Amino acid sequence: MKEAIKVENVSMKYEKSKVIALDNISFKINENDIFGLIGPDGAGKTTLFRILTTLILPTQGSVEIYGFKTTKDYKQIRQFIGYVPERFSLYQDLTVYENLNFFASVYKTTIKENYAVIKDIFIHLEPFKNRKAGKLSGGMKQKLALCCALINKPKILFLDEPTTGVDPVSRIEFWETIKKLKENGITIIVSTPYMDEAKLCDRIALMFNSKILNISTPDDIISNFESNIFKIKSDNNSYLKKILNDFDKLFTAYYFGDSVHLAISKELAINEEQIISMINEKNIKIFEFSLIAPTIEDCFIKYLTNG
Amino acid sequence: MKRLINFIIKEFKHIIRDPRVLLILFGMPVVQVLIFGFALTNEIKNSKIIVIDFARDEISKKMINKIEANKYFEIIEISQNKNIILDYFREGKIKAAIIIPANLSSDLNHSGSSQIQIITDATDVNFANSIKNFIRAIINDYQSESLAGKVLERLIIVPEIKMLYNPQLKGAPNFVPGVMSMVMLLVCVMMTAIAIVREKEIGSMEVLLTSPVRPIFIIISKVVPYFAISTIDLTLILLLSVYVLDLPIQGSLFLLIAESLLFIFTCLNIGILISIRTSSQQIAMLMSLVGMMMPTVFLSGFMFPIENMPYVLQLISNVVPSKWFYIIVKDIMLKGAGFEIVWKETLIIASMMFFFFLVSFRTFKVRLN
């Protein structure tokens, strides 16, 4: 598979605040992947985006995009990337059409010329063509921002937290759009603090505290998870949670809705029957006991607690 | 080129679609000129004064009649008691007092000259100055009229002006040059800086920087509309001051416009510099207001005479560009000065512009700061 982006030993330290935003990270992004940067606020996602999009230079390390270095070849890189920053809110006082037209002229192209690229998305915006961007709903704004970033037919599209603050329906539609863009051959780098969106990416990097905890496909990350997770429903969840946590250091129990989830390290030699009987001994009635698949969030927590 | 036009059109749309911005850009200059202008001329009308007439003779009577006939003054009392003056002033009943000495005619007859004292309330500097000038004009008028044909060598009645409360008052105050520099600052520094910083705030600056557009291009397209607007404002102010306020331009109009353009370019450079250094509209506004507007109001000589300030402030006032612009405009508009007189100030502003241009050029980056 062809490699689109190569990041080598990149560190970023902000001089003024002495904050280390990125700490020696290296990874590659394959062409035509949906690559997800997953991590909470402050993990370094936006800084990484700004480095990849040639907006800032790392204090150390190098970034190559299709062989072009962000340091000296930024002019070439800027020709074929599209970027939607997190706080990008379009020109509120310009209409949908005026916004799009402006960004087309930024790239010395026209809406007509590249209409094929944005057609699928723009079709939803067409009825509101003459509405001011400030009067659009969140989902529509996001579509317009996407169109603006796509108007130059970019090879790589960078989307910084596109789903933050967006309602669930628009989020689902957004991911459908992303998949379509991938079919058109575009490489997409997307960041999100929401773990449940990780599984929609081809490959993900889990980021925390300026570092990358792991990079892989979501499936691989989940299948490498070292614990089993059980969902237990009982007549006394708070007591259940307490006794499970007290039972063994390698037991982690936490509430999950109307049930308790129990994570047990796979290396621990204990089977379901033993757990159930242990719970029954404490006079807790079990309504449901089942093995469930771990989520990316479970994996993330595991990486964090393991150091 | 097409792209640049597109950019500029977009910028004008931003301006036109925000009524508040329009108001600041076009309403403010007009309102400022009119307020400053009419506040002055209006109040001079029917100003109450008293006359202390120690002479009580033909000449003094004629002179009082002359003053009374004038629409600007209303004499509320003619007295021989000098002590009432201060009380009247304290109570705010009068704006000026005229003291005619007892020996007015004898002085005139013997030495050919005499003195009249005019006392004004100089807490309101501009007002006191205007009154002083009006009364002086009336007296001069009277002289030329009544003494026409008589063979007398020169001015015989010399008004002695005494400024109460602010005796060192100096300089002919004029608001139009002041308003001009304030408006230029507002449009070229504050509004320009805000317009650029706004792009940073809404995130579009990042998008534009990651595009092939050269950053300097973005800046130029931002600056052009504000340059255009400031020239419109300049025209507006000059038209208003000539046709509405009857304040003729004594010097060369061409020179005045050239100097204003120089100042506009200086301000635009400052605006760009502020926008490069800041990342929020609020801070940009604060910097423009505190960094430029306040010094203009306080240190340019427009509101308060620089000569009266402590030495340190006098020194600081030298780095305020509008001080020099104020001097230039005043000299050209009021004194009819030519380039040979204002070349030094021009040179100072030009070097300031060059300095700001260099600094903003050097801090400007193709990436985010």
Added chain:
Amino acid sequence: MDKIVIKTENLTKRFGAFTAVKDLSFEVHRGEIFGFLGANGAGKTTAIRMLIGLLRPTSGFATVAGFDVYKEPEKIKKNIGYMSQKFSLYEDLTVLENLKFFGGIYGLKSEAIKIKSAELVEKLGMKNIAKKLIKELPIGWRQKVAFSVAVFHNPAIVFLDEPTGGVDPIVRRQFWDMIYEASESYITIFVTTHYLDEAEYCNRISIMDEGTIKALGNPSELKKNFNVDSMNDLFYLIARKKI
């Protein structure tokens, strides 16, 4: 658990010709964690504003913490707590100063505030940070303090508006531990969120669309009833905009 703290019947709000909330009828029980979901424009915000006494309903009936939304909005406000992701604490005040300020807003006496603050500091083990400015605290602590402030005056109901957006999973889990704990002491938790994985943490959820509740119940039951695998699918099924 049986006591009802929020009850609405045919609650309706019209703005001119537009009906933002239409015949809303539901109940929330004491100590329950209730997720209030819906897409933007579904009527969520309007519904909540009516519940917390900020907006007078056009018709219908609603009581919150036993008080009528028409007649006793002031009493409602005294009996609820509120925490949002965007603003909940003053960053340039210390933990104790925040507690004092918000306690004061709800009319607690300064003696009571002192005692309660001390208890809270003890309970959360935050002796070391009680006198620190909020902005100096790590995000996990900030959230804990924010929640503590929201329940400081012992409200019957706490409204949480997207409480854990953007925080790391460990902090989030700790935060939800606090929520469960509060619910065990019979404080009702009313959560609005765009994030469906957060919805899974709730005892019951409602999904609003076009001004009405389209689904109401326990998350896993709802999934079963609508025959979908995930909350995402459920939501999509219910609230997808018909273009």
